[in-house]
Amino acid sequence: MVLSLFDDASKRLAQALKFVNISDDAIEHLKYPKASLSVSIPVRMDDGSLKFFPGYRVRYDDTRGPTKGGVRYHPGVNLDEVQSLAFWMTFKCAVLNLPYGGGKGGITVNPKDLSRLELERLSRGYVDAIADFIGPNVDILAPDVYTNQMIMGWMMDQYSIIKRQISPAVVTGKPVTMGGSLGRETATAMGAFFIIEQMMGKLDRHPQETTVAVQGFGNAGGTIAELLAKVGYKVVAVSDSQGGIYAKQGLDIPSIRQYKNSSRGIQAIYCQGTVCNIVEHELITNADLLTLDVDILIPAALENQITAANANQIQARYIFEVANGPITSAADAILEQKGILVFPDILINAGGVTVSYFEWVQNRSGLYWTLEEVNQRLKAKMTAEANHIWSIAQEMGTSLRNAAYIHALNRLGEAIDAKGTRDYYTSSH
């Protein structure tokens, strides 16, 4: 039986619940999304026709604060995916102890088919459609797959027009000139980088002897490949939606990034170049990349990349999940049996939401931080929570994923109970 993405995501919750002592109320609470909104967004196309695009926003849980989460533009976006991503955001924000709940949004569209003006009308139309569902104290947007700073700027501007007041804190990942934070664009990869460095130190591995393969060469994947290569890791394979490249001696990551950026097309704002056009390498498929004999594998594209069908062929020793949900629960069990150490998404890619939180704090205080301040605070938060999760895994003899969920569940359970009435009814006084 094929499980929906959300059913599979919920399995991680069920598994972690065996290890924590939280109330039945809290458990019930976390099984269901608080609110889901489906909209149809009308867009006047450049040829004069009118087209409607399906859009979604899910606020999964707001016990610990306003919901927070990205907006994805992709042809595969649907409510099940958005709800799963909002569920993961809930746990991610709790793992990092951010004063947020989890949310997510998306539009079912291939943005590469739109002109830049069509894309702007679509983005503003999305905000028109969900304006009553979001807000700086309610639900805060951010970038995700195929959305970026420019789109976040349009969204913030549209919201401000609707509310007739400048509202920078409703969207994070904005251009710096519109109140964006320094370091937000690189934050997801930077957060992952800090933990990879910390963990490789713990495991006594040196960058020069460590090979890396990265699936997905976008904001998160391209940046992590560059950060790792810069300190000496041998990045031997990278890929994007059109395929991958492999070079045993290591790839020249800065020139691949430069190539992808310089081949930016005039249509919309998406890079038209592909990593496959770079010379001196072997062409490989995305499926080949996942099963390469490397030390570190970094999925940084989409969900469900490592499943029961290919988990047995994975040869990497460590997997750092920069993407959300790249490994299914069935694959988790196989990887664990093979002794592969998986560092879970709700910790590894949490640098993005952490600097989004910093951006929100800066917007609300009106006081802006230097890049050094942002990165110092990010490093302190990421490495402290990673250490905590590592200790839970060691003490309880469980996987790092389970340990991350346990860590989050303890915080979520406490917050839900603090708001609830259960004690009043069950107390003997």
Ligand code: NAD
């Ligand atoms: P992006 O749009 O910048 O990049 C996505 C990359 O994946 C592109 O290079 C694209 O070509 C590639 N890709 C698409 N389909 C693919 C496929 N089938 N196989 C291989 N590559 C494919 O997106 P991003 O922001 O880097 O997000 C990547 C992942 O990281 C997503 O899972 C996202 O949810 C997660 N994430 C992003 C952020 C953030 O701040 N941007 C934060 C946390 C998690």
